[in-house]
Amino acid sequence: MFLRKLATVTTFVGLMGSAAYAANCGPEGQSIRILASDFPAIHAVAGAAEANCAGGASDFATNHTTEARSIMNAALTPNPSEYSSVILANATLTQLMNDGLVRPLNDLVEKYGENISPNLLITIDGNVMAVAFMANSQHLFSRKDILEQAGFEGIPATYEEVIEAAKMIREAGIMEHPIVINMQTGWNLAEVFNMIYLGHGGEFFEPGSAEPSINNEKGLAALETMKAIAEYAHPDHLTHASNETQGLWESGQAALGVMWGSRGAPILDDEGSTEEVTSNTVLSGAPTVGGGSIPSATLWWDGISIASNVSDEEAEATFAALVSALTPEMVSANNDDAVWLLDGFTPGPAAAGVAQTAQGGAKPYPMIPQMGLLHAALGTELSDFIKGDESAEQALADVESAYRTSAKEAGFLQ
16 A cells, blocks of 8 residues: 655646647557546546547447446456546545556556646656546635625635625525535535635644544534534535535525535536526635635546556557547537646636635645545544534544544554
8 A cells, every 4th residue: 555645736736738639549449438427527528538439449438427436446346347447536546546446557658648748647656547637626606696685795705704694694584595515424524524624724644644633623623614504504415415516506595605616617507597696606716714824625636547457458448548538629618617737728717716726725635545534434423413413522533433443454553
């Protein structure tokens, strides 16, 4: 198992600028099978790869699913694996690398990556393990018309202001539950804690070790912020992930939202909503919290990985097809679907929130292997506190206990 953090912090905002790829699809007659998350930018990449290279493949299949993160390890474990590629992100790369399920890409980059910017190569111990193509982060969505109606001036910049604005909206009788946020029990709930804890200046582990370090004043402050947000969120917030929060926003049932940047374009477009909603939606950087100066968010990249348990020919064909999609033409046709790290991207209104969050100094999601275990423990143990069935102190103690058990089983702790 590797224990080094990826060196992406200093280059994240400067990743933009890779060049175009030629449509070289590699060896013919191979099976290309892609597992990916379900949002527009990923559809754009996979769709372009299929348009370019499906004709020479024995089959070309893509599974876009909101469950990609939870099924990927099991799907890549058999030999041959169910998929030849996973389009993944910071945390999921470590999740797969811990089990040896993705292969180094050095030889494939040498053969097909003439125009791939070195800054897009996610490299660990000299091995290229992924090729990044887009950035993402959580940030604030606001309905300026409703804020004005409630008497709140401007756009909230802190979580304290978000909560104050929500209170004003409720007291004005405009909306009872004006906040949407991805608090679905499990991964999403844990990620809300992560971003607010980082905003408070927290560190997840003791320096240089895998010992957890969240049961402290900053952890307690993060939970109290989450509880205050939940007070103004939809009653079913513990079941809400991105599709649900986007739906509430587009139907005009929310005025303040903390959602992913990749939801910006579909919320601002003219589909599934109304002119009243789209014309009054403002995307801004993630709020700060507790007097801190950095946005309460985690920066992410999404990129291409190739499975270990497939033939070299399938690996090559899959890599070639996917990198053939990363062209300025693809970006131009899907410009507002993501903050692309590729030539051809012109930042627009849909990218404003991610750009402001990155420029404000938000931290990348921690890319250390034991983080996935802590994330899982947070997702399991925090819901009782949010529901009011447990104290904050007990919830954090339960998280650390659950994490220590799994970390010992995985060999991170003795």
